[in-house]
Amino acid sequence: METLIHLLSVFSQLSILGFGGGKGIIPQMHTDAVTTYGWVSSQQFTQFYTIGKLVPGPTTIFAALVGYAALPQRPLLGAAVATAAMFVPSSLIMIGFDSLEARFSASPWRAIISRGLAPAIVGLVWSSVLTIARGAPSSLAAYLTSAAVVFLMLRTKINAPLLIVLSGVVGIAALR
Amino acid sequence: MPAEARPSLGSIALTFATIAATSFGGGQKASIRRQVLARGWIDSDSFFEGLEIAQVLPGPNLLNLAIYCGQRVRGVPGAVAAFAGVSIPPFAIVLAAGVLYFKFASNPFVHGALRGCAAGALGLTFGNALELTWDERKSWLSVALVAATALAVSLLRMPLLPVLAIFGGAGILGEWLRVRKRSEA
Numbered sequence: 554m555e556t557l558i559h560l561l562s563v564f565s566q567l568s569i570l571g572f573g574g575g576k577g578i579i580p581q582m583h584t585d586a587v588t589t590y591g592w593v594s595s596q597q598f599t600q601f602y603t604i605g606k607l608v609p610g611p612t613t614i615f616a617a618l619v620g621y622a623a624l625p626q627r628p629l630l631g632a633a634v635a636t637a638a639m640f641v642p643s644s645l646i647m648i649g650f651d652s653l654e655a656r657f658s659a660s661p662w663r664a665i666i667s668r669g670l671a672p673a674i675v676g677l678v679w680s681s682v683l684t685i686a687r688g689a690p691s692s693l694a695a696y697l698t699s700a701a702v703v704f705l706m707l708r709t710k711i712n713a714p715l716l717i718v719l720s721g722v723v724g725i726a727a728l729r
Numbered sequence: 730m731p732a733e734a735r736p737s738l739g740s741i742a743l744t745f746a747t748i749a750a751t752s753f754g755g756g757q758k759a760s761i762r763r764q765v766l767a768r769g770w771i772d773s774d775s776f777f778e779g780l781e782i783a784q785v786l787p788g789p790n791l792l793n794l795a796i797y798c799g800q801r802v803r804g805v806p807g808a809v810a811a812f813a814g815v816s817i818p819p820f821a822i823v824l825a826a827g828v829l830y831f832k833f834a835s836n837p838f839v840h841g842a843l844r845g846c847a848a849g850a851l852g853l854t855f856g857n858a859l860e861l862t863w864d865e866r867k868s869w870l871s872v873a874l875v876a877a878t879a880l881a882v883s884l885l886r887m888p889l890l891p892v893l894a895i896f897g898g899a900g901i902l903g904e905w906l907r908v909r910k911r912s913e914a
Contacts, residue, residue, distance in 0.1 A: 566890075567889075568787065568788065569787055570787060570889050570890060570893060571787040571788055571789075572785075572786075572787050572893065572897070573784075574784065574788075574789055574790040575787070575788065575789050576857075577889070577893075578889060580882050580883070580889070581888060581889035584886070584888070596847075599847045599850070599851075600830070600834075600843050600846070600847055602850060603843070603846045603847045603849070603850035604823065604826050604827075604830065604846075605823070606850050606853060607826075607846065607850075608819060608822045608823050608826060609749060609750050609751060609752045609753050609818070609819055609822065610749045610750070610752060610789075610791065610815065610816075610818065610819025610822075610823075611789030611791055611792055611815075611819065612789075613789060614816075614819045614820060614823045615823065617820055617823050617824060617827065618823060618826075618827045618830070621824070621827045621831075622831075628827075628831075629824070632820075632824055632827065633820075636816070636820050640788070640789075640792060640812070640816055643786070643787045643788025643789075643792075643793070644788060644792060644793070644796055644808075644812050646786055646787060646788070647782075647783070647786055647788060647792075647793045647796045647797065647808075648796060648800060648805060648808045650782060650786060651797075651800050651808075661908060663781055663782070663785050664781075664908075665901060665904045665905050665908055666785055666901055667781070667784055667785040668900075668904050669897065669900040669901030669902070669903065669904035669905070670893070670897045670900055670901065671861075671864075671865065671871070671900065672865055672870075672871040672872075672874035672875045672878065672896070672900045673874060673875075673878045673892060673893060673896035673897040673900055674861075674897075675858065675861040675862055675864075675865055675875045675878075676874065676875045676876065676877065676878025676879040676881075676882065676892075676896065677878060677879075677882060677889075677892065678854065678857060678858045678861055679858045679862075679875070679878075679879035679883075680878070680879050680882035680883045681854055681858075682851065682854050682855050682858050683883050684883075685847075685850065685851050685854055686851055688847065689844075689847045689848055689850075689851045690844040690847060690848055695844065695845075695848040696848075698845060698848040698849060698852065699848045699849070699851045699852035699855065700852065701852070702848070702849045702851075702852025702853055702856065703852045703853075703855050703856040703859070706852065706853055706856040706857075707856050707859065707860070712753060713753075713853050714753045715753075716849055716852070716853060717846045717849040717850055717853070718846070719849065720845045720846050720848055720849025720850075720852070721842040721843070721845045721846040721849065722842075722845065723845045723848075724841045724842050724843065724844045724845015724846060724848065725838055725841045725842050725845065726841075727841075727845070728841045728844040728845050728848070729837050729838065729840060729841035729844075
């Protein structure tokens with residue numbers, strides 16, 4: 554019961570603070586899920602994030618896996634509660650905004666807020682790189698794989714999940 | 730006349746479920762746009778308005794945009810149908826992945842694959858950070874805020890709320906001053 558309340562509290566706060574499509578919440582989620590509550594290890598956190606990038610839909614759906622691991626006796630309940638807490642609060646804001654929207658659209662505030670928040674979000678993405686690196690394999694082969702993905706992502710049109718799958722193939726060969 | 734100006738809630742849920750279940754690696758916004766325009770649910774101006782709102786408010790862009798479209802055609806029940814459509818298929822898929830993960834993660838081949846995938850995901854996040862930083866390169870204030878935020882979070886372990894309040898707030902203030910200066914000139 555206590556864990557459920559913690560899951561609700563952690564993920565609903567992340568939901569409300571999930572500006573920039575939720576790109577900036579990874580470091581805080583790691584602090585909560587790994588350091589504060591010990592629901593998952595750093596390595597599991599990185600692997601769950603990876604699965605979130607691999608499956609269709611929003612990456613933050615990997616909250617379900619953190620909830621699953623946090624409640625080993627009732628994993629489905631943990632997953633459902635974490636996912637609901639991750640998605641419902643921001644959705645309620647979106648729904649509630651519709652009535653205020655007419656007032657907002659005439660003003661330049663929307664563009665000012667989204668452009669003004671962008672640098673902080675980008676800084677948080679850099680911190681996410683360090684967060685994810687803590688649970689990623691640290692070997693020359695792993696670093697070369699990451700570097701190859703950066704190159705292919707920036708220079709080719711290969712889509713993200715396919716790049717992850719290709720990395721997995723490399724992993725079977727070189728990272729066992 | 731559009732064929733489907735007042736769609737059923739089931740049809741809203743199913744449309745977004747299909748998009749969410751097949752949205753591998755981006756392109757979702759374009760596919761939502763195609764679908765809702767083709768069905769005559771909303772017009773193009775209204776779509777782009779919704780896209781802007783979806784991006785400025787917290788939450789996944791895909792989810793927010795679907796909610797906006799659902800709400801436009803069928804009010805709050807439409808928004809709820811769109812929410813269910815976007816959330817349920819990825820939830821089911823990620824759960825299936827989770828069950829397999831806990832069953833097989835210790836198998837050496839799966840273990841190797843997961844480690845490789847993690848290295849790949851790290852590369853994607855790094856590449857994303859590079860791209861996003863490149864977009865901010867024209868303003869020194871923005872670049873300084875990117876660096877200051879990353880340092881505050883990774884070195885000083887500053888929590889998310891004060892990070893957004895301080896560095897997000899400074900960015901919004903800077904942007905507001907810039908827009909005001911430009912409109913006075």
